[in-house]
Amino acid sequence: MLRFDDLQLFVHAADLGSLSAAARVMDMSPAVASAALKRIEAQLGARLLARSTRSLRLTAEGEGFLEYARTALASLDEGRRLLARGQDQVSGVLQLSAPSDFGRNLLLPWLDEFQREHPQLTVRLLLGDRIADLFRQPVDIALRYGEPEDSSLVALPVAPDNRRVLCASPDYLARKGEPRQLEQLLQHNCLLYMLGTRVHDHWQFNDGKRELGLTVSGNRFSDDADVVRLWAVAGQGIAYKSWLDVAGDVQSGRLKVLLPGLMCERAPLNLLCGHRAQLSKPVRLLRDMLSERCAMLSKLYPGKQ
Known part of the structure; x- marks a missing residue:
């Protein structure tokens, strides 16, 4: 397969009438340029340039191939510009x-x-x-x-x-009371999230001095985190949710954050x-x-x- 830089070298050499001048334009040594020209001629099975110590001219085969080389390089250059425009656009x-x-x-x-x-x-x-x-x-x-x-x-x-937060609706808290200590969660209906077959029922916290953990229970499980949030908003129990997921509900008053003095799990x-x-x-x-x-x-x- 013909190399892009070999084609460029051939076109530059034909335009400049000098292989060494083409090498300087492409920032390569004369020896590398000479090897590139030999490579492309070997791949084509034809001599493209007639060279002597003082002059360089296109052969008949070189004249015939030159326009094809120019067209190929122009097409590749347009393709690169199209890719560059595509990478710059938001589409x-x-x-x-x-x-x-x-x-x-x-x-x-x-x-x-x-x-x-x-x-x-x-x-x-x-x-x-x-x-x-x-x-x-x-x-x-x-x-x-x-x-x-x-x-x-x-x-x-x-x-x-x-991070996560403990939260429940004002309606649920009015009926069941608001927990003031972590252990009181054991007396409440906790809304549980499942990922696959694993139930996320061990809730972890930090009081600033030590890690705390509590295994909770409840009568509702779902593998859809939005369902757990909706249950909490509907007053069905206490949820342990990502703050991003419930921030709007807390700001609107649909949910209330519980035990805010505890640091909840990172999420x-x-x-x-x-x-x-x-x-x-x-x-x-x-x-x-x-x-x-x-x-x-x-x-x-x-x-x-």
Whole structure:
């Protein structure tokens, strides 16, 4: 296969009438230039340039091949410009996966705004709480809470300081009472989240001096984090949720944060992808917007940081 730089050298040599001048233009030594010309002539099976110590001219075969070489180089150059323009534009298809709760209640309106700013962009969104298989599912990036278990994935922080909070509706607290100590959670109906077959019923905290843990129980389980939030808003029990997922409910008064003096578990939000080549301009802009919006919500976090 003919090499791009060999074609360039041949065209420059034909235009300048000198192989050494072509070598200087391409910043290579005369010996390398001579080897390149021999290589392309060997691949074509024809002599392109007639050379002597003082002169250089195109052979008949070289004259016939020159225009094809110019056309090929021009076509490749146009292709590179098209790629450069595509990488600079915010267009194409953005395929992403996001957690159910975060996706429905925060990401959807943010994506609406993002697409209004970039109308040439198409979004393909998958919602779910299972870890997306970025090598099998039709997604380029995934937003996920927690540290990635697969070390081969590229993980970029979106909300590194996000934490969980204990929360319940005013209606539930009016009926069942508000817990004032961690142990009192054992007397309450706790709304539990499942990931696969694992039930997240061991809730962890820190009182500033030591780590605390409590295994709770309740009469409702779901593998959809948004369902757990909706149960809490409906007054069905106490939830242990990511602050990002319930910040709007807390601000509106639909939920109340409990035991704010305790530091709850970390729940960092990361953007995951299979390799850095997938970090296109739309992905980078989306991550910047999400990081900014999440940082604003994190400032409202009521517990200890």
